[in-house]
Amino acid sequence: MKKNNYSHRHSKVVPRCGPLVPEGGNLYRSLINIFSLIGICLFFILSPVIGKVPGFSKPVVKASFVSENKLPMLTGSGAPEITAQGVFVMDMDSGTILFDKNPHLLLKPASLTKIMTSLIAMDYYQDDSILKVVNGQSSLGNTADLIKGDELTASNVFYALLVPSGNDAAVTLAENYPGGYRTFLEKMNQKVTDLGLRNTHFANVSGVESPNHYTTAYDIAMIARNALTRQRFASIVSTKNITIQSLKGHNYSLSSTNILLGKPGILGVKTGWTPESGECLVLLVERDGHKVLISLLDSKDRFGEGDKLIKWVYDNYTWQ
CATH class of the missing domain: 1.10.287 (Helix Hairpins)
Incomplete structure (x- = not known):
């Protein structure tokens, strides 16, 4: 048999670390x-x-979900029909995907954008930081009716951002940021990169319609999952009604746009809607000690379909 001289010749390239004796x-x-x-x-x-x-x-290796808890196993029927164009349902503890539909399809997030807005703002502002309202009621879209020139603590602006989904609060957080609106927006997109997400880009801080403003059901779920690790965020998005007061004595009554809050196990998170985006929703729910995160983009009935998915998950999955 002919010897393989090639492998023998190249094996000598590997440096040896054994003892060497001078000859x-x-x-x-x-x-x-x-x-x-x-x-x-x-x-x-x-x-x-x-x-x-x-x-x-x-290569960049992203942290995987590691859990010592029981894993969800599908023991019942398949998922119900859902009109949403993008859907992602995940077990929070293990990261197990329970259901998805077009999870990486580029869609408009509308006010789900404010989840990322809050991430950047909460990483910088202290709760007692004083912010001046910039555009106030003149802001486009949904507002918290903040009065231009009023002054509020950052904590109260967070409530105005996430409870009634105030675009005026989003702009206030961005304009008071070092470097202003543009720098704040750059930080939002940098955070997308830091999280390892490739299918999201923000063109504004509030979610108003813009050609270069998009995300996916998967990406927005990952952004929400990251935000929910912050106690401030988790507490605010579970708030149904609250009245906040400015430093000038103005009271603002805020009511959540998430009508599912108050139902058993519903812990938040955020709604969104524009004519172009359709109905959008991210939900966190917990039953029997098991938390599930749901994202819906471009739905015909976000609350009905969110409720339907919650029922289906807990009726058809068991944690073993």
Whole structure:
């Protein structure tokens, strides 16, 4: 049989780290060779620890969902018919996908945008930071009826942003940010990249219609999942009604746009609607200790379909 000289020849390229004994000649030169080979060996052994080899781009590995809890198993019937163009349903603890429909289809998020708006704002502002209302009631779309020139704590502006879905609150958070509106918007899109999401881009901070403003059912669910790790966010999006007061003494009565709040197990999160986006909804629900996150984009009946999916999940999945 013919020997494979190719593999034998190339096996010599791999540096060896075993003991080397001089066969003669200059002892000083031999010692230099020994220490050089030791250095090469240490480089190959330690390079994954101390840095990257030049020219090598290490793939980004995103953290996966790890859970010690029981995993959901489908034991009943298939999912119901849903009109929403994009749907994503996930077990929060394990990250198990319970149902999806066009999860990566580019769609308009409308006011679901404000989930990301709140992420950037909460990462910067303290609850007691003082913000001046910029556009107030002149803002486009849905507002919290904030009065231009009024002053509120950041905490109260968060409520105005997420409970009644105030575009005026979104603009106020962005305009008071260092660098202003443009910098705030850049931070929103940078956060998308930081989260490893590839199918979302924000062209404004409130969700008003814009050609280059889009997300997917999967992406917006991941953004919401990240936001829900913040206690401030989780508390606010579970609020059905609240009255806040400005530093100038103006009272603002705020009511949630999420009509499912108050039903057993509903913990939030956010609604959205424009003529172009259709009805949008992200929901967090918990029953029997199991939390499920639902996102619906471009639905004909977001609350009805959200309710339908909740019932289907808990009727047809068991956690084992």
